[in-house]
Amino acid sequence: MQNLSLAPAHQFSTVRFVLTDMDETLTYQGRLPADTYMALERLQASGICVLPVTAAPAGWCDQMARMWPVDGVIAENGGLFFRRSLLGHDVERHHWHPSDSLEDIRNRLHSIAKIVEKAVPQAQQADDQAFRLTSLAYRRTGTDADHRIVDALIGAGADATINNLWVLGWIGGYDKLSMSLRVLVGNYGIDVESATELVAYSGDSTNDAPMFGFFKHTVGVSTVIEYLPQLPVPPKWITNGPGGAGFVEFADAILKSRQGEDRETT
Template identity: 75%
Template sequence: MQPLSLAPLDQFSSVRFVLTDMDETLTYRGRLPAQTYDALARLEVAGIRVIPVTAAPAGWCDQMARMWPVDGVIAENGGLFLRRDEDGHRVERHYWHTSDTIEHAAEQLQAIARTVAHAVPQAEHADDQLFRLTSLAYRRTGTDLDQRILDALIQAGANATINNLWVLGWVGGYDKLSMSLRILDDVYGIDAEAASDLIAYSGDSTNDAPMFGYFRHTAGVSTVVDYLPQLPVPPRWITQGPGGAGFVEFADAILASRTTPASIAV
């Protein structure tokens, strides 16, 4: 992992998509800086498609897909993909689960939640649980309670992880990477082999690990250092700033690469 400032000018000349975590990668301390929103818009104007890939609930991501300068949003750690319809006022939803298994998956989550409540009575759902369609989220405490919730989720049959905001559980065997590769192929016609070089990814936490391990162009915002012991493969680059400021650095580096002779020749 090297400082992003040391990246060669043409390092990101092949990038055509930016996939990015949201919480504490686009945001900082829960807020979206104006400069970060502007960076999203500048990427869009330059013809680079931006897709946030986040553990945030579908309710938040519906608004993002409708109103932000992004091409779509992968929500709930891969549970579904939301994208503006052609008329600009409706949102298409692509679930990981097929239409005939969505209801069963929801029933499984309800059963898992009951099991966790019994095993860890102190566990509290996140205040955004109401807006979730495919996942369970529990409030992080920063104590050993987080690990106990994680263990209870796994023992109940869920896939589970901890990020910087939540202890998360879901069913279906997917993660950020598997859903990203499916959407890239199904919606954009980019296969997994090509994606490695055409995609840039930015993140800050443990549930970004599959993305850091797969894509060639990866950057962690500065706070990723807090999670390096839990990351089998660190991001290739690290920004100077945290959260949205770090994302702006990454966006600027990608946009600068598009002015190089190599990128113009593509």
């Protein structure tokens, strides 16, 4: 892992898609800086396809897909994909699970929640749980209770992980990476092999591990250093700034590479 400022000018010249975590990668301490929002817009204006890939609830991501300068949003750690319609006022939803199984999934999650909360009485659902469609989220405590919640989720038949805000549980065996690859293939015609070269990813915590391990162009904002012991593969680059400030560094590096490529082709 090297500081992003040391990256060669052409490092990201093949990048056509920017996939990025949201919480504490685009945001910092829960707020979205104006410069970060503008960086998303600058990337999109340059022809880069921008897709946040987040554990955030469907309710947040619906709004992001409708109004932000992004091309779509993968929500709830891979549970569903939102994409603005051609008319610009509606949003298409693509779930990981077949549509005829969604009610069963919701019922199973409800049953799992009861098991978790009986096993770990101090477990508290996140205040955004009401806006989730495919996952459970519990407030992090910073104690061993977080790991006991993970164990209870897994014991009840769910997949589980911890990020910087929540302890997360879901059903289906997917993660950020598997849904990202499905979206790239199904919606953009990018095969898995090509994706390794065409995609750049930025993140900050443990649920970004599959992305850091798969893609060639990966960047961690500075706070990723807190999670390195839990990451089997670290990001290739690290920014100086945390959260949104780090993402701006990432966007600038990509745009600089594209400008260099444009000069070489003219």
